[in-house]
Each structure stands twice: as structure tokens, then as C-alpha cells.
Amino acid sequence: MSIIGALFPLLAACDGSLTVTGNTSSQTQTQTQTQTQTQTQTQTQTQTQNLPLKANAGVDKSVDDMTTVTLSAVKSEGNIASYSWQQVENGTPMVSITGYDSSSATVTIPDVMESMPFIFHLTVTDESGEKSDDTVVINVSNKDQNHNVIMRAVRVTREWMPFSSLDGWTQAVRVKESEHLKFYEVAIWEETASVHLYAFPNDYDAFYGSQPGVSDEDKIAYREQFAVMTFNNMPPAEEYTSRSEFLKNAFSQFAVYLAGKYPDSDQHLMYSGHGTPGGRLFEALLDYSDVTDFLKTWTNSLGRKLGVVDMGGPCTKGGFSDLDNFCDFARYYIASDLNNGGYQFDDWTFEKSQETTPEYQYHNFFSQYKELSEVLKNRIDIMRKAYEYSRQNMVMNQVMQANYLYSCHEFASFREPFKMFINDKPKDGYYQFDDLYSYMLNNGAEKELIDLYSPVIIHQADNKDFFEWPAPHNGMLMIDPKRVNQE
Incomplete structure (x- = not known):
């Protein structure tokens, strides 16, 4: 064998075909190994095909x-x-x-x-x-810490403070913006029949008007320079339907603005004021269907659900109809099934007040916790601190208090079965302020329905250990009887 033949057993002919030269025994051995491998693969494939049909989607x-x-x-x-x-x-x-x-x-x-x-x-x-x-x-x-935007609304009545006032409600949010959270504040002004969306900076001076020589016009001009949007000519309270539609349009435009300015931020709604169950908003100024339209506009503009609708301040917003309306548009909901407030700290200090104010602590929680659920659990826990700081006052006056964090995902599983359960019950057999859990127990609800209810409330704070509550309150009020068979 030539040296060239030994080194190059395969030589290419001029036409591109291969001419086999060299050690034929090695070639035969290689061919045998290839045939063996092919036979093994064929046998394995045949064995797999002969196995019973079984899907395997892989490991989690x-x-x-x-x-x-x-x-x-x-x-x-x-x-x-x-x-x-x-x-x-x-x-x-x-x-x-x-x-x-x-x-x-x-x-x-x-x-x-x-x-x-x-x-x-x-x-x-x-x-x-x-x-x-x-x-x-x-x-x-989520691999990154997210930015958050809270739209916080208040209703400012003539009896509370005049349009020229700079303090009061503006001081409730002392820190307007931090790395992880920006507050936008909405004032429903009764005096001027208008609704304003404000983006106050951290250096907003609520006491600007206390300086000598500052007129009411000066004070108004100072505050209104931070107004992002304003809607005037709000219909009077007597024209309920027209006023509700006006507010729906105003808040919808606010929502579109926030969704466009902060498309990647987690966005939330908060209200500070009075409340009542039934699925309405802003002390029932915004009717049920208009709430639906407003929240739908917001989530459609944002392209996803809100993080939380926080109604933990207003009274009795923990009703079935509230969750039924809000939870289509949010991942979590916060509310109480009781009248909030009616107590005071046993030993008030500014530090204790800050420690138990959600608007202040939200900044800290969003910076500390990556998961929104953990942020909201801590928001609930500071209410327990407030109860602890007021223990003697609460016991003396028998003030029941509670705040709940609801999972809208779990509520979606409970909603329809409960509606089927309540549909054949007499509407005059309950009120929307009745405790829903007790009603189910007293009216023969199946275990499956009770089991669907249990995970809806994922965290809570109450003062049941302070004294014996005179009435059952387990976290959710009954459905509004007027809405049965309408859902």
C-alpha cells in the first residue's frame, strides 16, 4: 500500500464520486458497528411504539x-x-x-x-x-422589582374643608413618590362641582397658605399647578344617574392617562372616605354599572388587571357584590365587613400614626417585598398594630374591627356556585349586611361550597381576641338582594 493510500483511504474522483481504497477490514468493522447501532435504534423505537399510549409533558x-x-x-x-x-x-x-x-x-x-x-x-x-x-x-x-402607581381618591365636601384649603386630605399621603411607588391623588370637589387629578411632588407644602399675605386665590393657584386633569360641571347629587356617568367619564380618562404614562407599572386603586356594600364606589356616587365601565376602561388600556383595589378604609366594603364587581378587574381586594374606625390610640404618637398608615407604609412595603401578595399582607398587618395600640379604648367601647385581603382568583371559583346556592332562597330572608359564612352554615350549604369560600380570604387582621364579639363577622357580607338573578 502506498503512503498516500494509507493516509487517505478515501480519494475523491474528478467527477466528485468517492473511490474506496485502503484497509477493507477496517471498513467492514465500521459497517458492522453502524448496522448494530441502527438495529439497536430500530429495536428501541419499536419497543417505544409497542408501549401503551402515555402522554408525558415533561417535569414542572x-x-x-x-x-x-x-x-x-x-x-x-x-x-x-x-x-x-x-x-x-x-x-x-x-x-x-x-x-x-x-x-x-x-x-x-x-x-x-x-x-x-x-x-x-x-x-x-x-x-x-x-x-x-x-x-x-x-x-x-418576576425578575425585576416593579414600579407601582396608586390612584387614591377622596371626596371633599363643603363641611369638611373649602376649595381654598391646601392641607387636610393632601397630608394623608406625606410621601408622594419613591423609587417603587408614585401616588396620584383625585379630589371630588363638592364646592366647585369638579374632579381633579393631582400629581403632587414630595416638596408640596401643605402649609403654604399659612404664610402672611397669602390670599385664597394664591393658595388655589399653588395647589392647582399640580393638577394633571380637571373635569368641571359635575351634576348635583340629586341627579344621581347623570353624576355617576360624569364621574365614570372623569375617572376613565384618569385611568387612560395613567395607563399611557406608566404602561409597565403595576397600578392600583384606593379610596379614603365613607363606604357601603353593594359594588359601588366613592360613597356610592359611582353606580355599579359605571364602576364596571370605569374599571374595564382602565384594565383594557393597561392590558392587564389592576394589582389591588384597596377599600380597607371605608366601612363595610367587604360585601359579596363588591368582590363580584371589582374582582373582574384586579388580582386582590382589601376591605372590611365592619364599620371602620370609632376608636383612638391609648397613647397616641406621631410615630405610631405613621407606622399604621397604609399610605405611608406602602412605600416601605413595595421596596422590601417583590411579591404584591406579601406587600398586601404587611399592609393588613399594620392594622393589627393599630388595634394593639388602641386595645384599652376598643375593649372599653366594645369596638369590633377587622381588615381582610381577598384573592380575586379564588373568589372567581366561589362566585358562581354561591349564586346558584342563593338563587332559590327568599330575598327577604337576609340583608346585605348579614354575614355570608353564617348564612351558608345556617341554610344548608354543601361542604363543597364552604370549601370554595375558605381560600378567598388569604390574610386578615381583627381584634376578636380583645373581647367577645356580640355578632358573627367572618369576613364577607351577603350579596345585595337586588342583584340576585341579575348577575
Whole structure:
């Protein structure tokens, strides 16, 4: 054998074909190994095809948001003719599945505001039409600390303070903006029949008007320089429907503005004032259907649900009809099934006041906690601190207090079964201020319905351990009888 032949057993001819030269025994050995490997692969494939049909969507995994994830069904068994991937609706954003009809598909996880599970369902079908199913859970975490915007609204009556006043409600939010949170404040001015959206800076001086020589006009001009939007000519209170529509349009425009200015921020609604159950807002100035339209405009403009609707300040906003209306547009809801307030600290200090004020502490919580649920649990916990600082006063005056954090996702599972349960009950057999849990127990609710109710309240603070409450209050008031069979 020539040296060239030994070094180059395969020589290319001028026409591009291969001429075999060199050691034929080595070639035979290689061919034998290749045939063995092919036979092994064929046998393995045959064994897999002969196995009973069994879908395998892969193992659950954890990823950050804004990443591409591969869904693999390669470990499925049987003589598979087709694959089908579908996302399971569970309240998470719906995503597009590339290669949904193949053994390997991909999805791109969007930006999320908090950790949430994306669930995908795999169906495999063999040539005879037999099917097998499996699911895989992709646990998604938000990789960045998110920015938050809270729209906080108040109603300013003539009896409370004049239009020329600079302090009062403007001092409730002492820190207007921090790294993780920006407050926008809305005032429903009764004196001027107008609604104003303000973006106050941190150096806003609520005591500017106390300086010598400052007129009412000067004070108004100082505050109004921070007004972002203003709506005038609000109809009088007697024209309820027209006033509600006016407020709906004003707040909807505020929401569109915030969604456009902060498209990537988690956005929330907060109200400070009186309240009543029934699914209305702003001391019932905004009617049920107008609330729906306002919140729908906001979430449609934002492209996702709000983080929380915080009604923990107003009285008795923890009603079924409140959750029924608000929870379609938010991930969480905060409220009480009791009259809030009516107590005072046993030993008041400014530090204790700040420590138990949600508007002040929200800045701290958003900077400390990545998950909105943890922020809101801490917001509930400071109410317990307020109760502790008022223990003697509460016991002496028998003041019942409670604040609850509700999961709108869990409420969605409870809502329809409860409506079916209540539909055949006499409407004159309860009031919307009655305790819902007690009503279910006293009227033969099945265990399955009770079990659906239990996870709706995910955190709470109350003072039941201070004294024996004279009436049952378990966290949710009854549905408004007027809304039964209307939902």
C-alpha cells in the first residue's frame, strides 16, 4: 500500500464520486458497528411504539418572566400519530404556542407583576384515535422589582374643608413618590362641582397658605399647578344617574392617562372616605354599572388587571357584590365587613400614626417585598398594630374591627356556585349586611361550597381576641338582594 493510500483511504474522483481504497477490514468493522447501532435504534423505537399510549409533558420548571420556554413531549410513549399543546386558563395571561401540534413547542412568557403558574396541557393521539393527556406547570417569577402607581381618591365636601384649603386630605399621603411607588391623588370637589387629578411632588407644602399675605386665590393657584386633569360641571347629587356617568367619564380618562404614562407599572386603586356594600364606589356616587365601565376602561388600556383595589378604609366594603364587581378587574381586594374606625390610640404618637398608615407604609412595603401578595399582607398587618395600640379604648367601647385581603382568583371559583346556592332562597330572608359564612352554615350549604369560600380570604387582621364579639363577622357580607338573578 502506498503512503498516500494509507493516509487517505478515501480519494475523491474528478467527477466528485468517492473511490474506496485502503484497509477493507477496517471498513467492514465500521459497517458492522453502524448496522448494530441502527438495529439497536430500530429495536428501541419499536419497543417505544409497542408501549401503551402515555402522554408525558415533561417535569414542572421555574423560570423568570420574559423568557422563551420549550415544551417537550419526547418522553411520551406509544405509537403517537399527533400532538396537541394548549394553555390552561387559570387567570394568567394567555400566550401563543409555537409548534402547538408537534412534540416540541415553544412559548414566550410575558412580563408579569408577580409570580404565577402557567399551565400547559398536552394531548397525544395514536393512529386508532386513542388519546392520553398530561400537564406541565411553568412557575414564572418576576425578575425585576416593579414600579407601582396608586390612584387614591377622596371626596371633599363643603363641611369638611373649602376649595381654598391646601392641607387636610393632601397630608394623608406625606410621601408622594419613591423609587417603587408614585401616588396620584383625585379630589371630588363638592364646592366647585369638579374632579381633579393631582400629581403632587414630595416638596408640596401643605402649609403654604399659612404664610402672611397669602390670599385664597394664591393658595388655589399653588395647589392647582399640580393638577394633571380637571373635569368641571359635575351634576348635583340629586341627579344621581347623570353624576355617576360624569364621574365614570372623569375617572376613565384618569385611568387612560395613567395607563399611557406608566404602561409597565403595576397600578392600583384606593379610596379614603365613607363606604357601603353593594359594588359601588366613592360613597356610592359611582353606580355599579359605571364602576364596571370605569374599571374595564382602565384594565383594557393597561392590558392587564389592576394589582389591588384597596377599600380597607371605608366601612363595610367587604360585601359579596363588591368582590363580584371589582374582582373582574384586579388580582386582590382589601376591605372590611365592619364599620371602620370609632376608636383612638391609648397613647397616641406621631410615630405610631405613621407606622399604621397604609399610605405611608406602602412605600416601605413595595421596596422590601417583590411579591404584591406579601406587600398586601404587611399592609393588613399594620392594622393589627393599630388595634394593639388602641386595645384599652376598643375593649372599653366594645369596638369590633377587622381588615381582610381577598384573592380575586379564588373568589372567581366561589362566585358562581354561591349564586346558584342563593338563587332559590327568599330575598327577604337576609340583608346585605348579614354575614355570608353564617348564612351558608345556617341554610344548608354543601361542604363543597364552604370549601370554595375558605381560600378567598388569604390574610386578615381583627381584634376578636380583645373581647367577645356580640355578632358573627367572618369576613364577607351577603350579596345585595337586588342583584340576585341579575348577575
